[in-house]
Amino acid sequence: MCEKDEEEGAEEWVPLKVRKQRRMEELRDRLKSKVKRQREGVEAEKLQQFSSGPLSKKSLFEEHFTRDALERKVGEEVRRAEQEEEILRAMTQDMPLQSVAARAHGVVFTESLKTSWRPPRWILERSGEEERAIRQKRRVDVSGEEVPPLVERFEDLKLPGPVLKFLHSRNIVKPSPIQMQGLPVILSGRDMIGVAHTGSGKTVVFVLPIVLFALEEQMKLPLRPEEGPLGLIICPSRELAQQTYDFVNDLCLVLARSGYPPLHPLCLIGGTRMHEQEQAIRYGCHVVVATPGRLIHWLKERKMSLMFCRYLCMDEADRLIDVGFEDEIRTIMDHFVQQRQTVLFSATMPKTIQRFAMSALVRPVEVNVGRAGAASLDVLQEVEYVLDEAKLTYLLECLQKTPPPVLIFCENKSDVDDIHEYLLLKGVEAVCIHGGKDQTDRLASIxxxxxxxxxxxxxxxxxxxxxxxxxxxxxxxxxxxxxxxNYVHRIGRTGRGGHTGLATTFINKMCNPNILLDLKQLLIEAKQRVPPFLQTLETDIDLAPMGVDPSFKGCSYCGGLGHRITNCAKAEVARNKQLNIATGVNANSREFRGGGEY
Known part of the structure; x- marks a missing residue:
């Protein structure tokens, strides 16, 4: 019986030929079912393309309701975009950024200044497609008429030998993208707006042309006492003006030691002895680096004239043309008596500032390397949730993340002094600067x-x-x-010149929600880690609406990515200022000024 049972439970033997036929039939059925599923998916996609009609498989009521909802959404977004454009247009200054004499006589320049510089012939012979391919490779975006070609090597710019040696001594061997495009534009005599991330070498772009232009003019016709300047660089802060002057002065000294005619740069900032500045002005100066307040003082005293000045650069131009500085810039413009070449540079350049600045430029070329206001990708951003009472103790832990030097930013002067005293008590070698300190102490600390x-x-x-x-x-x-x-500029003090850096930011629930939303979007754009506290923040505002350019995001006034212009605090301050000016309130009071440097 057992043998019989085992024989009944045994698997039936199937010939090899039959097994192969069954296997082929199974594979054939699988292929048929797969093809059928693919065809059903394609048909479903085709049906989804139809929002109405017999193929949509929807009732007429559903079709009508869906179409009306979509039209309402698009209509609302278009109206919102039109409203924001109207707000932006109302906040943009109608009065052009020109001198009073030029506006009174209706003077309009249509041609750029002529210079003796020309790019190499082989670069000029490049086709438009080749030029676009090179700019795309370097991630350089340009706009304007007859844009000069991009030059990828300093040697091809026909710079003097001492200038090349000077750049090499500062480890500037290969030009950055903003230098590749910006230097040919300025050397060609064109007006320019340059926007690039912090640490990209924008100072070289406007310093080299102004020094070479002054050198050329000095070799043609030497400057006499009390004449000059030939070029003017305006900076929003004393420290930035001093740093730019040091760079200009070092370059002029290198040229003089190489046998070229000596050039005399001058730094005009507040907090320094006016007698020494007056003596330098009387001696004659080729290049002036200044803050608006002290420059206006010497212009009003008639100790200095801009009669021969043909080159104007505004570094950190968005800050200079912003609220609180506009009147000073207009006053300086009134002292120009002839056409000039104007260049503007910054890492953050909102659309309102660009539109306003365009009124002072002739056939301008706009050069963008990345998005205006974007954070540098060479900076690792870490955001920590820290309560106010725990910030000082946690600060010591953060100082141990990296070796020195370390830079700490605060919003208030009192916090700067408190942190300085705390770190000194802990044995940390620290110095501090803020607007309330004497200029001599500020320069010594830096x-x-x-x-x-x-x-x-x-x-x-x-x-x-x-x-x-x-x-x-x-x-x-x-x-x-x-x-x-300001956050973008702060973290831009590290990760400069191709190096990497770390930025740590303390936040808590006391921070402005709009600023935190801007920070969240900035971290997402830079592909950085977003902390859980910021991930919980949501907004009901569409940051990239359907009715406008899909490449545009965020606020069109300040450039923040986490809000729109309709709820922008900075735009609200500017509107209040315009309203107070219209109603006769003193706009030059401390409440409405931006805190410009003298």
Missing amino acids: RAFKAGQKDVLIATDVASKGLDFPKIQHVINFDMPKEIE
Whole structure:
């Protein structure tokens, strides 16, 4: 019986030929079912393309309701975009950024200034497609008429030998993208707006042409006493003006030692002896680097004239043309008596500032390397949730993340002094600067920090724009700034010149929600880690609406990515200022001024 049972439970033997036929039939059925599923998917996609008609498989009521909802959504977004454009147009200054004499006589320049510089012939012979391919490779976006070609090597710019040696001595061997395009544009005599991330070498772009232009004019007709300047560079802060002057002066000294005619640059900033500045003005100066307040003082005193000035550069131009500085810039413009070449540079350039600046430019060329207001990709951004009472103790832990030098930013002067005193008590070699300190102390602190004599520098936003500190490895934001563009400038003090850096920011629930939303979107754009606290923040505002350019995001006034112009705090301040001006309130009071440097 057992043998019989085992035989009944045994698997039936199937010939090999039959097994192969069955296997082929199974594979054939699988292929048929797969093809059938693919065809059903394609048909479903085709049906989804139809929002109405017999193929949509919807009732007439559903079709009508869906179509009306879509039209309402698009209509609302278009109306919102039109409303924002109207707000932006109302906030943009109608009066052009020109001198009073030029506006009174209706003077309009249509041609750019002529220069003797020409790019090499082989570069001029490049086709338009080749030029576009090179710009796309370097991620350079340009707009304007007859844009000069991009030059990828300093040697091809026909710079003098001492200038090339000077650049090599500062480890500037290969030009950055903004230098590749910006230098040919300015050397060709064209007006320009240059926007590139912090640490990209914008200072070289406007300093080299102004020095070479002054050198050419000096070789043609030497400058006499009390004449000049031939070129003018305006900076929003004293420290930035001093740093730019040092770069210009070093370049002029190198040229003079190589046998070229000596050039005399001059720095005009507040907090320094006016008698020494007056003596330098009487001696004659080729290039002036100044803050608006002190420059206007000497112009009104008639100690200096802009009669021969044909080159004007505004560094950190968005800050110079912003609220609180517009009147000073207009006053300076009134002292120009002939056509000039105007160039503007910044890492953050909102659309309102660009539109307003265009009124002062002739056939301008706009050069963008990345999005205006974007953070540098060479900076690792870390955002920490820290309560106010725990910030000081946690600051010591953050200082141990990297070796010195470290830069700490605060919003208030009192916080700067408190942190400075706390770190000194803990044995940390630290210095501090802010607007309430004497200019001599400010310059001495910066020089000690740059020389490596001090490990930590605590500062307000006076040190956030334009200043170049060597080998900064860590930037700490003790508190979140009131504007996101100040955050971009702060963290831009590290990760410069191709190096990488770290930026740590303290936030908590006391921060402005709009600024935190801007910070969240900025981190997402830079592909950085977003902390859980910021991930919970949501907005019901469509940051990239359907009715406008899909490449446009965020606020069109300040450039923040986390809000729109309709709820922009900075735009609200500007509207209030315009309203107070219209009603006769003094707009020059401390409440409405931007805190410009003298």
